[in-house]
Amino acid sequence: MENNTYETILKRRTIRAFKQTPIPKKAIDMALNAARLAPSAANYQFLEYLVIDDKSLQDKIFPNLRWAGYVKPKRDPGPNQRPRLYIAVLSNSQKSPKCNPRDIGAAVENLTLTFLSFGIGCCWVVAFEEDVIRQIFGIADYYMVDSIIAVGYPDESPILETDSENIKYWLDENNQLHVPKRPLSDIVHLNKIKD
Ligand SMILES: Cc1cc2nc3c(=O)[nH]c(=O)nc-3n(C[C@H](O)[C@H](O)[C@H](O)COP(=O)(O)O)c2cc1C
Numbered sequence: 001m002e003n004n005t006y007e008t009i010l011k012r013r014t015i016r017a018f019k020q021t022p023i024p025k026k027a028i029d030m031a032l033n034a035a036r037l038a039p040s041a042a043n044y045q046f047l048e049y050l051v052i053d054d055k056s057l058q059d060k061i062f063p064n065l066r067w068a069g070y071v072k073p074k075r076d077p078g079p080n081q082r083p084r085l086y087i088a089v090l091s092n093s094q095k096s097p098k099c100n101p102r103d104i105g106a107a108v109e110n111l112t113l114t115f116l117s118f119g120i121g122c123c124w125v126v127a128f129e130e131d132v133i134r135q136i137f138g139i140a141d142y143y144m145v146d147s148i149i150a151v152g153y154p155d156e157s158p159i160l161e162t163d164s165e166n167i168k169y170w171l172d173e174n175n176q177l178h179v180p181k182r183p184l185s186d187i188v189h190l191n192k193i194k195d
Pocket residue numbers: 012013014015016066067068069123124125126127128158169179
């Protein structure tokens with residue numbers, strides 16, 4: 001049974017090494033539009049997106065991001081493998097009484113899967129120096145900077161593994177990243193919760 005959405009989901013892996021090929025504006029616009037159309041609790045739609053394609057601003061952002069904690073520092077993007085674009089996901093407290101994190105999950109997944117449908121990879125980064133990022137852009141108090149999405153054409157091909165025990169991604173002798181996921185049999189319950 002052919003299903004493009006499912007195929008894209010299967011292909012998606014976090015990417016932390018990027019080719020320097022420019023990203024087409026059309027892909028950026030469509031990814032942002034996909035985020036805009038994500039489900040939203042009570043439809044508050046409090047998320048906004050700061051798109052950063054300026055190289056000098058990108059150079060300021062990069063040192064404030066933390067990459068791949070389990071294999072640190074081996075998956076920090078090298079000088080020629082840095083993201084080509086960043087999208088900061090902002091939560092505007094003036095648009096909603098609370099920031100429902102489910103909205104962010106839905107929007108970011110729409111965004112990243114749309115990028116991937118164009119062959120473009122992403123790393124969803126929440127480990128960053130928020131104070132510094134706020135300062136760089138002069139971000140007002142009523143915004144929370146939730147995430148920074150690093151975007152670019154993949155220059156690595158992480159491998160999906162199935163593993164009940166180990167949750168830590170790891171690098172092999174060829175510097176290829178392996179990403180374990182728990183098997184379905186561990187996480188799906190039929191009619192009752194099994195032990
Ligand atoms: C909410 C969230 C925050 C994340 N933050 C970071 C981060 O700060 N730095 C990083 O390198 N990866 C980050 N990741 C990527 C995860 O490490 C990655 O999703 C996980 O290892 C599984 O790999 P996969 O995305 O290829 O399935 C984050 C992912 C999510 C969902």
